[in-house]
Amino acid sequence: MIDYEDALARVLAEAPLLPPEQMPTEQALGRILASNIVSPGPLPPFDNSAMDGFALPGGAGVVPAGSEFDVEGECAAGEMPAVTSAGAWEVMTGACMPFGCDAIVPIEQVEVVSMHADGRPARIRLQVDVPRGQHLRHAGEDVGTGERVAVAGDRVDAAMQTLLIALGVAGIDARRRPRVVVITTGRELVADPAIPLRPGQIRDSNACFLRARLQAAGAEVVGVCTIGDDADVFSAHLRDAMSQQVDIVVSTGAVSMGRYDFIPDALTRAGANVLFHKVRMRPGKPILAARLCAGMLFFGLPGNPASTAVGMRFFVEPVIRAMLGMSTEQPLLLPLAARYEKRPALRMHLKARVRLDTDGRLGVHLLDGQESFRIRPLLEANAWAVIAADVKQIDAGTCVQVVGRGHLEPIELT
Numbered sequence: 001m002i003d004y005e006d007a008l009a010r011v012l013a014e015a016p017l018l019p020p021e022q023m024p025t026e027q028a029l030g031r032i033l034a035s036n037i038v039s040p041g042p043l044p045p046f047d048n049s050a051m052d053g054f055a056l057p058g059g060a061g062v063v064p065a066g067s068e069f070d071v072e073g074e075c076a077a078g079e080m081p082a083v084t085s086a087g088a089w090e091v092m093t094g095a096c097m098p099f100g101c102d103a104i105v106p107i108e109q110v111e112v113v114s115m116h117a118d119g120r121p122a123r124i125r126l127q128v129d130v131p132r133g134q135h136l137r138h139a140g141e142d143v144g145t146g147e148r149v150a151v152a153g154d155r156v157d158a159a160m161q162t163l164l165i166a167l168g169v170a171g172i173d174a175r176r177r178p179r180v181v182v183i184t185t186g187r188e189l190v191a192d193p194a195i196p197l198r199p200g201q202i203r204d205s206n207a208c209f210l211r212a213r214l215q216a217a218g219a220e221v222v223g224v225c226t227i228g229d230d231a232d233v234f235s236a237h238l239r240d241a242m243s244q245q246v247d248i249v250v251s252t253g254a255v256s257m258g259r260y261d262f263i264p265d266a267l268t269r270a271g272a273n274v275l276f277h278k279v280r281m282r283p284g285k286p287i288l289a290a291r292l293c294a295g296m297l298f299f300g301l302p303g304n305p306a307s308t309a310v311g312m313r314f315f316v317e318p319v320i321r322a323m324l325g326m327s328t329e330q331p332l333l334l335p336l337a338a339r340y341e342k343r344p345a346l347r348m349h350l351k352a353r354v355r356l357d358t359d360g361r362l363g364v365h366l367l368d369g370q371e372s373f374r375i376r377p378l379l380e381a382n383a384w385a386v387i388a389a390d391v392k393q394i395d396a397g398t399c400v401q402v403v404g405r406g407h408l409e410p411i412e413l414t
């Protein structure tokens with residue numbers, strides 16, 4: 001049995017950085033960048049008007065109220081920039097700033113002194129003083145050419161996708177998503193939720209859990225299968241997964257000390273290199289990790305739902321992050337709402353709810369029902385609280401490490 005930190009370090013040492021793949025920016029939502037992105041040009045791309053109004057010819061000092069200008073023409077968004085001789089130009093929001101102009105006066109702040117026959121303004125008078133540069137958006141004011149706007153390891157969210165599209169970055173390099181196969185084991189399991197259970201049978205809830213959590217963590221689930229406690233069938237699925245060159249195989253069940261816990265032997269027979277088996281933690285102590293072959297990892301998670309959840313959150317997810325080139329996740333430190341005591345020298349992963357207390361402060365509430373067979377507390381939990389192995393008690397108000405349900409999911413306060 002080893003400590004969590006040592007166990008995690010062993011698998012991280014075997015986790016390869018996945019190769020980059022090019023894709024259109026439009027399809028990159030949720031993907032992790034494989035390279036930095038610098039702006040190929042200025043944003044906005046040209047000087048333009050922030051208002052519907054009139055561009056005034058350039059000069060020194062404030063243009064005083066009462067000044068009058070002939071209107072030379074009109075310039076809307078999308079049109080070629082105009083050039084002023086000495087007069088004003090009617091401009092719409094987003095229109096190129098006419099060459100020779102240097103301030104915008106909003107339409108509400110001018111009086112139209114005379115009009116052309118078609119109703120367009122011919123001469124205007126200012127009702128207010130107009131400072132130079134007013135209501136002008138300068139080229140590159142938002143993002144300058146060559147500025148770094150994103151770094152490798154960043155996740156493409158809607159904001160980043162929007163900026164990249166605005167800059168004309170049509171394609172990006174994303175890390176290939178880790179390809180994962182899930183094998184749930186147990187002769188008691190029934191995969192199809194519509195089939196009635198015979199006595200002694202239970203539903204295979206881990207399969208659905210892992211599929212959802214893996215996808216939320218940025219992995220591509222290429223297969224999920226439910227098998228009995230049959231080492232030969234397991235070995236066949238393992239060989240299949242290896243021939244498909246997946247990055248990670250996750251199994252549940254059959255890693256404890258029971259008669260049907262066949263996975264450690266099956267792995268040895270398959271030539272896998274077991275990195276650890278049993279970690280000083282709860283739940284999920286019997287967890288096993290192995291290197292199947294170069295760059296291919298195996299996680300054997302214990303079958304109890306909370307043990308599977310902890311193995312997924314605290315081993316598989318950090319490995320997915322490493323494969324995607326993301327930095328190590330930083331837990332939050334938040335105050336515990338009530339005193340907590342524990343006996344065993346195990347690192348604890350506790351289902352928790354982070355709540356806003358009445359005084360507006362965040363507090364970590366450890367939930368009832370921490371037993372590893374329970375599924376229902378997972379609904380109430382919006383976080384995991386982590387208590388180090390050597391800690392025996394924690395007073396209310398003392399900060400503990402807290403992470404969200406998934407490494408890409410912030411703690412949702414409702």
Ligand code: AMP
Nearest residue numbers: 184186203204205206253254302303304
């Ligand atoms: P095991 O790790 O195989 O000893 O299983 C531990 C406990 O988890 C047993 O009560 C199993 O019935 C239960 N279990 C195993 N696999 C699953 C699964 N896929 N879904 C729900 N419960 C499971």
Ligand code: MG
Nearest residue numbers: 185186253254
């Ligand atoms: Mg079992």
